[in-house]
Amino acid sequence: MAVTTAALTISSSDLVGDALSLTTSNTLNKVGSTVGIDQTTGMSVVYLTATTNIDVFPTLIEGSLAFQDKASWVYICNKSTDATEFATITISGNVIGRLYGGDFLWMPWSQSEDSAAENLHGDIELAPSVATGMWFDWICVNEGTEYPDAA
DSSP states (O other): OOOOEEEEEEEESSTTSSOEEEEEEEEOBOTTSSOBOOEEOOOEEEEEOSOSOEESSTTSOTTOOTTTTSOEEEEEEEOOSOTTOEEEEEETTEEEEEEETTOEEEEEOOOSOOTTSSSSSOOEEEEESOSSOEEEEEEEEESOOOOOOOO
16 A cells, blocks of 8 residues: 655744744645555656646546546656746636746646546646747646556
């Protein structure tokens, strides 16, 4: 049985006037159980040279709701060392924020149907701010991913 643990530490000597140190961790389990999540999309390391939106997990099957209501966690990291370079992150076409150089995102993700119903899973897209080239890492840790049949 797989055991996957996510941990986060936030610390500052002066954020709230005094020292701050928050640490939390969570074991990632399948929905409604104590069985660990045991699948991933694999870690992608990508160099992007255009400012257009790209679907971060393009292999998910359109029209499939097989993994709706299943546990999925997404990690995306902007590896740029330039603090002015960012990527705009959207889910189902809605901007959720920007990742500047060195920033990362860790969040739960529902692969279920979006509200527009033209897209049968909540696509996560990324658009770099510059076309001069930026490195990104991403992975989805999940209960399962359905891939298209081979052609």
